[in-house]
Amino acid sequence: MSSTRKATISDVARAAGVSRSTVSKVMNGTQKLSDATENRIWAAVRQLGYQASPHARSLSTGRSRAIGLVILDILNPHFTGIVKGAGRVAREHGYALLLADAEEDPAQEEELIRTLQAHTDGLLLAGSRLPDDKLRALHGPLTPIVTVGRVLSEVPSVVATEAQAARELTRLVVQSGAQRPAYLAGPSFWVNSQRTQGYLSTMMELGLTPAVISLPGVDLQGGAVAVHSLASHTPPQSPEFPDALICYNDIVATGVIGALGQLNLKAPDDVQVVAFGPENPLLSHITHAEIPSQQLGAEGTNLLLQTLNGELPPLLHLEFPTALALGTTSLSYISRTS
Amino acid sequence: MSSTRKATISDVARAAGVSRSTVSKVMNGTQKLSDATENRIWAAVRQLGYQASPHARSLSTGRSRAIGLVILDILNPHFTGIVKGAGRVAREHGYALLLADAEEDPAQEEELIRTLQAHTDGLLLAGSRLPDDKLRALHGPLTPIVTVGRVLSEVPSVVATEAQAARELTRLVVQSGAQRPAYLAGPSFWVNSQRTQGYLSTMMELGLTPAVISLPGVDLQGGAVAVHSLASHTPPQSPEFPDALICYNDIVATGVIGALGQLNLKAPDDVQVVAFGPENPLLSHITHAEIPSQQLGAEGTNLLLQTLNGELPPLLHLEFPTALALGTTSLSYISRTS
DNA sequence: ATAATTTAGGAAACCGGTTCCCTTACTGTA
DNA sequence: TACAGTAAGGGAACCGGTTTCCTAAATTAT
Numbered sequence: 001m002s003s004t005r006k007a008t009i010s011d012v013a014r015a016a017g018v019s020r021s022t023v024s025k026v027m028n029g030t031q032k033l034s035d036a037t038e039n040r041i042w043a044a045v046r047q048l049g050y051q052a053s054p055h056a057r058s059l060s061t062g063r064s065r066a067i068g069l070v071i072l073d074i075l076n077p078h079f080t081g082i083v084k085g086a087g088r089v090a091r092e093h094g095y096a097l098l099l100a101d102a103e104e105d106p107a108q109e110e111e112l113i114r115t116l117q118a119h120t121d122g123l124l125l126a127g128s129r130l131p132d133d134k135l136r137a138l139h140g141p142l143t144p145i146v147t148v149g150r151v152l153s154e155v156p157s158v159v160a161t162e163a164q165a166a167r168e169l170t171r172l173v174v175q176s177g178a179q180r181p182a183y184l185a186g187p188s189f190w191v192n193s194q195r196t197q198g199y200l201s202t203m204m205e206l207g208l209t210p211a212v213i214s215l216p217g218v219d220l221q222g223g224a225v226a227v228h229s230l231a232s233h234t235p236p237q238s239p240e241f242p243d244a245l246i247c248y249n250d251i252v253a254t255g256v257i258g259a260l261g262q263l264n265l266k267a268p269d270d271v272q273v274v275a276f277g278p279e280n281p282l283l284s285h286i287t288h289a290e291i292p293s294q295q296l297g298a299e300g301t302n303l304l305l306q307t308l309n310g311e312l313p314p315l316l317h318l319e320f321p322t323a324l325a326l327g328t329t330s331l332s333y334i335s336r337t338s
Numbered sequence: 339m340s341s342t343r344k345a346t347i348s349d350v351a352r353a354a355g356v357s358r359s360t361v362s363k364v365m366n367g368t369q370k371l372s373d374a375t376e377n378r379i380w381a382a383v384r385q386l387g388y389q390a391s392p393h394a395r396s397l398s399t400g401r402s403r404a405i406g407l408v409i410l411d412i413l414n415p416h417f418t419g420i421v422k423g424a425g426r427v428a429r430e431h432g433y434a435l436l437l438a439d440a441e442e443d444p445a446q447e448e449e450l451i452r453t454l455q456a457h458t459d460g461l462l463l464a465g466s467r468l469p470d471d472k473l474r475a476l477h478g479p480l481t482p483i484v485t486v487g488r489v490l491s492e493v494p495s496v497v498a499t500e501a502q503a504a505r506e507l508t509r510l511v512v513q514s515g516a517q518r519p520a521y522l523a524g525p526s527f528w529v530n531s532q533r534t535q536g537y538l539s540t541m542m543e544l545g546l547t548p549a550v551i552s553l554p555g556v557d558l559q560g561g562a563v564a565v566h567s568l569a570s571h572t573p574p575q576s577p578e579f580p581d582a583l584i585c586y587n588d589i590v591a592t593g594v595i596g597a598l599g600q601l602n603l604k605a606p607d608d609v610q611v612v613a614f615g616p617e618n619p620l621l622s623h624i625t626h627a628e629i630p631s632q633q634l635g636a637e638g639t640n641l642l643l644q645t646l647n648g649e650l651p652p653l654l655h656l657e658f659p660t661a662l663a664l665g666t667t668s669l670s671y672i673s674r675t676s
Numbered sequence: 677a678t679a680a681t682t683t684a685g686g687a688a689a690c691c692g693g694t695t696c697c698c699t700t701a702c703t704g705t706a
Numbered sequence: 707t708a709c710a711g712t713a714a715g716g717g718a719a720c721c722g723g724t725t726t727c728c729t730a731a732a733t734t735a736t
Binding site for chain 1: 343397412421434441452588620
Binding site: 008009010020021023024025028030052053055056057058059060061 | 726
């Protein structure tokens with residue numbers, strides 16, 4: 001409070017009339033000492049408001065009790081959920097969390113990873129856009145990594161059952177009456193290929209003609225542009241126009257719905273719009289395959305902490321199931337008044 | 339890459355045939371040395387893949403080049419935006435960002451603050467639920483703090499023009515035809531009292547009767563419960579039922595819209611629903627007063643970094659304007675099919 | 677009463693940087 | 707030729723912890 005300088009272990013030692021090593025031993029429970037001294041030390045600690053310097057400790061022990069989390073984009077609620085889960089588990093284990101937002105830029109991601117590796121004991125990589133071999137090179141005994149939402153050999157990972165989620169979503173829209181559901185595909189990484197497979201196989205099973213449309217960008221605009229270019233090829237009135245759009249994520253879906261509105265198409269009456277997305281209060285209106293983002297973050301962190309403690313886990317790759325979340329509401333459109 | 343241990347400054351010194359201090363001087367540009375030696379040192383650095391240990395450096399210099407960010411709830415897109423802005427500025431200045439999610443729990447928040455203070459050079463506190471005097475006690479020359487969205491004397495802060503935003507929002511719904519807009523109020527901190535004032539004063543000016551309703555919780559359920567208890571007091575058909583609901587945030591608004599749907603009320607035809615919220619792609623459908631969350635995070639970080647560098651800034655409190663964002667779409671309701 | 681063992685706690689090296697101060701050699705000037 | 711002045715780089719203390727090893731005292735066993 002009032003002191004002008006932070007108390008060090010030497011201050012505590014002096015106040016308690018013992019040596020620095022004794023203070024260290026007592027505070028860490030490394031060695032049992034006499035009750036009398038222990039009490040004197042704890043009293044001094046409280047009185048001085050002493051807190052060990054994490055930096056000094058890290059230097060000395062070679063471990064920082066901090067983990068790094070690199071995500072694709074914090075504005076995307078999927079990654080927000082991962083941060084939530086990871087943060088909770090990290091805190092429960094007394095670990096600090098260093099967060100870095102790669103902002104969808106692989107070069108920036110790589111640099112952030114290097115920085116974070118120096119600061120932390122291990123890294124959680126969510127939505128990495130780095131090539132497989134780079135990721136594999138990153139994973140070492142010194143600073144292990146765990147990937148979220150991406151499976152590759154030799155690197156531990158946690159993922160959702162994406163293919164299954166795509167199957168369920170496809171079946172859902174068909175059961176709701178769709179005959180020509182299309183999939184608006186995201187970037188070509190593990191998640192997207194799983195979803196594509198799930199979509200394609202289900203379409204086959206149902207005897208329907210699949211249509212996979214690559215999004216120009218995984219954002220509002222990407223969804224809107226996709227809809228408009230689709231409409232320019234096949235007019236919305238034509239019988240080939242999709243009657244359901246399965247969107248790579250909820251942000252795309254929002255853009256899609258907006259664009260459909262501009263074409264005077266109403267969701268879900270004219271076109272069903274569903275998406276893959278996390279559990280999130282803001283998404284309760286959209287029907288989606290619920291990716292357990294928080295769970296992925298939490299379990300990914302658990303996996304990382306286990307490997308940090310040398311307890312190499314039985315399974316290197318963990319899979320978690322998704323659920324279907326029906327939108328409680330659907331979007332309709334009003335003319336914008338400026 | 340292949341080495342089994344991380345290279346230290348001694349390794350570099352040995353490889354370059356110089357002393358450790360020389361390596362340090364060259365790498366930090368502290369002292370100009372002969373070109374020949376500098377080149378030898380840089381070559382050794384590259385060859386060994388040397389990266390200075392942040393912990394050792396922090397211990398030695400007494401500064402960590404890291405800042406801490408404590409937020410109320412990462413799932414709330416307002417705080418997500420703050421993280422985005424803070425992360426960007428921190429990275430641009432070569433600072434690492436430690437993130438902690440208080441999960442709306444003051445006790446947890448306080449503990450997280452203590453931990454983060456030890457790790458970092460300064461803290462950004464967004465949505466703090468701590469009492470004023472505790473915050474003031476936290477702010478010191480050792481580890482300065484900057485608050486986001488909360489003004490109190492002696493502590494630097496960045497905020498949005500919340501009162502003005504409330505005025506604009508109130509005027510907007512009235513101009514759109516509302517006669518009895520109500521304000522669904524959040525917890526009694528700075529932000530809410532500003533918004534309340536703005537709402538109340540505008541209602542006065544317009545000669546309308548204000549109605550401030552305290553939310554039981556600032557979340558989906560809180561919004562829903564508020565609507566239902568409102569409806570149980572004054573039936574939706576009665577002429578006293580609000581024809582516009584100004585929500586504390588977008589999450590509440592989502593809950594409100596859902597609850598209205600259950601009462602067979604459509605937004606915005608029966609009841610206008612508007613909110614305070616950040617710039618966020620997922621929110622483009624809701625009409626809201628746009629809080630510049632990313633800017634708050636960015637400028638708050640700038641402010642913090644300035645005070646860290648001793649350049650105490652001219653203004654301790656910074657205000658940033660909001661904008662009205664009209665929802666491109668509005669929500670209507672369909673019966674849920676399970 | 678003495679030897680053996682346990683207990684309590686201190687001394688010092690170490691982690692990997694930074695920085696102050698000093699030495700040595702080289703340059704230029706009187 | 708002697709001297710001051712400067713450039714180049716090394717030595718060593720220091721940051722604040724942890725940990726290994728050791729000593730002295732206290733306890734137990736014989």
